[in-house]
Amino acid sequence: xxxxxxxxxxxxxxxxxxxxxxxxxxxxxxxxxxxxxxxxxxxxxxxxxxxxxxxxxxxxxxxxxxxxxxxxxxxxxxxxxxxxxxxxxxxxxxxxxxxxxxxxxxxxxxxxxxxxxxxxxxxxxxxxxx
Amino acid sequence: xxxxxxxxxxxxxxxxxxxxxxxxxxxxxxxxxxxxxxxxxxxxxxxxxxxxxxxxxxxxxxxxxxxxxxxxxxxxxxxxxxxxxxxxxxxxxxxxxxxxxxxxxxxxxxxxxxxxxxxxxxxxxxxxxxxxxxxxxxxxxxxxxxxxxxxxxxxxxxxxxxxxxxxxxx
Numbered sequence: 274x275x276x277x278x279x280x281x282x283x284x285x286x287x288x289x290x291x292x293x294x295x296x297x298x299x300x301x302x303x304x305x306x307x308x309x310x311x312x313x314x315x316x317x318x319x320x321x322x323x324x325x326x327x328x329x330x331x332x333x334x335x336x337x338x339x340x341x342x343x344x345x346x347x348x349x350x351x352x353x354x355x356x357x358x359x360x361x362x363x364x365x366x367x368x369x370x371x372x373x374x375x376x377x378x379x380x381x382x383x384x385x386x387x388x389x390x391x392x393x394x395x396x397x398x399x400x401x402x403x
Numbered sequence: 404x405x406x407x408x409x410x411x412x413x414x415x416x417x418x419x420x421x422x423x424x425x426x427x428x429x430x431x432x433x434x435x436x437x438x439x440x441x442x443x444x445x446x447x448x449x450x451x452x453x454x455x456x457x458x459x460x461x462x463x464x465x466x467x468x469x470x471x472x473x474x475x476x477x478x479x480x481x482x483x484x485x486x487x488x489x490x491x492x493x494x495x496x497x498x499x500x501x502x503x504x505x506x507x508x509x510x511x512x513x514x515x516x517x518x519x520x521x522x523x524x525x526x527x528x529x530x531x532x533x534x535x536x537x538x539x540x541x542x543x544x545x546x547x548x549x550x551x552x553x554x555x556x557x558x559x560x561x562x563x564x565x566x567x568x569x570x571x572x573x
Contacts, residue, residue, distance in 0.1 A: 279564055286513045286567070287532035293510050294421045299435050301416040305409070308442035315447075 408445065411458050418534055422463050425529045426470035429514060437470045444469065456543050460536070463544040467526075516566035524559025527552060 367389075412419075419441075423434035441462070444450040450465045452458060517525050523545070530541035542552035 280560075282567075283528075283532055283560070283563065286509055287529075289507065290510050290513055291421060291533055293507060294424055295417050297431060298417045298420040301413045304416070304435065304439050305412070305442055308439045308446060311439070312443050312446045 408452065408458075412442070412445070412462070415459055415462060418459065419462060419466060421533060422529070423466050423470065425526065425533070426467055428518075433470075433473070437466060437473060440473070441466045441469045457540065459534075460540050460543045463530070463534070464546065467544065512567065516563055516569075519566050520559055520562055523547075524555050524562065527555045528559045528563060531556060 420434060420438055423438045423441075424431065427433040427437055441450070444465060445452075445462075452461050455461075517528070520528070526545060527538070527541050530536045530544055531538060536544070538552050538556050539549050541556075542549045545552065547555075
């Protein structure tokens with residue numbers, strides 16, 4: 274059997290299959306109308322566009338909403354730098370200004386300006402011992 | 404626009420159904436569903452004929468992809484159901500037994516021989532011998548190169564002849 278004969282035999286076998294299948298083919302009108310009905314059931318394009326638009330609006334509302342107010346802050350605990358000692362007044366000793374005041378250049382400090390310390394100055398008035 | 408296509412689709416309807424049958428393992432009910440879904444795609448505008456090939460070649464490509472998509476979804480559902488039930492997935496029968504009963508012996512022999520071939524060879528032989536397409540047109544339907552289509556065609560033809568000779572032997 275030549276190649277051409279083989280091809281002819283194959284074509285005849287397929288042609289017979291085609292004839293038998295054609296007898297079982299559903300009517301075009303029925304299949305086409307069912308397809309059209311199925312498409313209508315899926316929804317019109319306008320309806321789908323409206324749904325899509327509502328979806329976009331809902332998404333925008335979620336993304337653009339005002340951020341929630343921050344929760345109320347708890348009362349701030351007092352800082353260590355604000356602390357004042359209750360017995361600090363005891364350190365207010367007389368003469369502390371001397372320790373806090375730098376010496377003004379040149380000679381010895383003028384004790385005469387400080388009450389109670391004028392005897393320490395080099396003045397001519399001397400305390401006479403009794 | 405689908406209205407101008409309707410007369411052409413009607414003229415191609417018998418050939419389209421034959422191709423849908425080949426894509427669905429000769430399950431008549433499944434083939435009709437596939438063809439219907441392909442028409443829905445045309446009506447929806449999901450499948451648009453752009454004139455780059457013949458209408459028949461384009462439509463056959465739509466039918467083939469539709470059948471493959473349905474097959475994948477069916478497998479996925481069967482696998483998921485099988486896992487959920489904790490047993491073997493119940494797969495649908497591959498062909499329509501009623502159609503098989505009505506078919507002639509020649510038709511049945513050809514169908515058995517074709518089922519023994521790899522899918523690509525089977526599709527090519529159907530497109531060339533059943534649908535009278537050229538190998539080039541068949542390659543466009545299948546989305547493969549012309550060279551690959553010719554290879555599948557020649558190998559498929561040889562194997563089909565061997566299968567049919569085996570069918571002829573007592």
